Amino acid sequence: MKEEMLRMERVTYINQGIAGLENFSMTIRAGEILGLVPVNNDGLETLFTLLKHNLPLHYGYIYYREKLVNEWSNPKGGANRISIIRTESSLAKDLTVADNIFVLRPGFRKWFMKPSLLRQQLLPFTQEIGVSIEADAYIDELTVFEKFVVELLKAVVAGSRLIVLESISTYISDSELMKLHEILRFYAKRDISFLYISVHFEETRQFCDRSVLMEDGHILKYFEAEDNVADKLFLPCVKDYDNWVRRQHDISDEDRGQKAAFEIDSLYHGNLRNLNLRVNAGECVVIQDMDNYAMEDILSLLEKPKARSGRIIVDGRPLTSVRDRKAAVIRELPAETMIFESMSYLDNLCFNMDHRFKKVWRSKGVQKSIVSEYGALLGEDVFYKRIRDLTIKQKYDLVYTRILLQNPGVVFCVQPFKKADVSVRSHIWELLERFLQKGIAVVILAVNLADALALADRLIRIKHGTVHEVYNKEDFIKLPANTPWLYLYQEKYAETEFRNDQAPPPCP
């Protein structure tokens, strides 16, 4: 019988009158990779905190490595040697890989540094997982995936037997994800356990030994790897997505505009080489950056449209400056990165429309008409709230509506679903659909497909800075097996084939 790595037994944690976790029970065995799918983000932060620190519980018991580390009747305090790898890097970017792994860890007591010794110490770790990372490389010179591997090695070297991975697939590419899975399996064989958090049930199902569904701070259901796949259709986390995808299936190409909203013609810039792209008005295109190199260059071009060679055209005119606001960018985590906290809601909302209404900052009339026009959509009360009091959905509303008021020809959304829970994700789909309905082209930039395909008319995969593959909606079935909700496209494909051939195709 394998050692039990973690057991949380009927844990209830209440902080300032709010239950973070409620009757939460979870078990992870040694060497197990347990997938956790949070239907919403409620309780997730509390779970992280309780895994790291033994805070006083309202009720319940927590065992780590078969030792009782925290119980409600006798709070023990202290911290557990559990590592949590989150979407924000916890590495010191100006130090080397070896420094981060060996020196910056609790319990490191050596006073003198010997870089050659650190190099030697690191080598077996990188060799055994088949990754080549220089010990002397500085963290900010590494790719996203390499940074992740360094964090993982740091956790292993620090002696963590349980490692929590939060939404890794949202920021590393498919090939990197496959490599990562190999590495995790390697460590799992050495009895290191992983709690693999992903908003995609398919992902955890394909990769993890078991999957568990969490909602509002408690566990809804456990799924063993061999459980019936059909179960997932009834899961709350995929229901919305199913609906969106099915609706998108019914929208034909004729429903979209045929006029080009955005074009890139023979573009060379940074890592981009001979990039050609065309997005029609009202069309949603997902650009998947296969090797995580191109996205930064595309964004820098939108900010400062001066390429080495080639043209960028928006609405039939060359894009010359970001100030003409013909192209808009919605950055990652817009609720955090795109809101001016010290400004009012209305000022935030009107921020990008002074090119349309010159008087917007001095005319109360324009502002009043915006309040009356958008009050119904956004809610009357939000205009009187402080920014920091807005809910996450209201913040998303604010950013997306600001862009809607800007009325650009094309909107670039950088990983729009990053860190969004299920309810926020379906809200983002709604917001994106508003752009499409208004005839604004939407380009979703993603390193991983995740939820991006729900609205997509086309998927363009970029590799080594150039277009590698293009998939139209009907070709989505040909995507790799780890694509989220691939079965929906397969269903659609099967229906079409059946109509054409009067015989169902073999199930892929």
Added chain:
Amino acid sequence: MKKQNLLKKILSTRGMGGALTAFAGLIVIYIAFGIINPTVFSGQNIMNLLRSMSKYLLIGIGQSYILITGNIDLSIGSVAGMSAMISATLMTRGVHPLLAILITFLCCMVIGVLNGLLVGKWKLPPFIATLGTMFVARGVAYIVNGNRNTDAITSGIGKEAGETFQNVFYYGKTFGIYNTFWIAMILFLIFFFLLSKTRTGRHIYAIGSNVDAAKLSGVSVFATTTKAYLVSAFCSFVVGLILCGQAGMGNMEAGNMYEMYGVAAGVIGGVSPLGGTGILLGTLAGAAVWQTLENGLNMIGAQVGIQRLVIGIIVVFAVLLDVVVRSGSYKKKKAAKK
């Protein structure tokens, strides 16, 4: 395991680029001034240059430690002034120089700890916290001798002891070079070693680079910040003694504006004002550039205003270079990888 080329290894050290650029600039500036006025090349001028540079080097070391943690220390100059005044006052009252030095040392360390507490523990913005301690230290420098400069230290501890003190810190020579330079070089080597070869050094870089990551890694931000401020206070203490030795008395305005000279020396040498990057070799080069500019502009008869103007432009240029290098290096590496 593949052995790395030594030169490549040295060049790939973060901050080395800034240091080498500053050294190259130093050579160019020195030769340029020498061509205009050949006296710049004279042995005596070089000696004077090395001695004057030492103060800036020490102040620069202290400030670089702080800059690398991502903070700033505006109290450095005032602490140097306080050190000069306390030690001079004690000596004019007949206290043995060693005891006077010890008491001065303790007073300066108190300011270092206070800065560490304010910034590291109570999370005050470093600019404001050290602005406060700057006034406190300057206030002490004024109060300690009743709001006036001291008499000559020889009046209290006698001519022989007074001259010995002055020789040790300023006028004396060892192996033909002024002791001030040797003091600065010894401290430079110690603090260089501390920063580049010890765990404490790595922690200093870590909190300047990513303070949250450092905390998660078990680094005590308070302890590390305090250590950096103690280094800074210690450097100011030594500079205060040098200033006291130079004047043979305590001057209430001693060390005025030195905090900015420290920032300039660090930044010219490639220490990033954003924290996390820089090496003390760069600070050495920066201090040398600063002093050579002052010395050279003096020698060619430039007005003080011109001197300030030129130095100001160079500081801004150095920071600009840091920003450009920081934004460009990542992309270059990525392209190279491909």
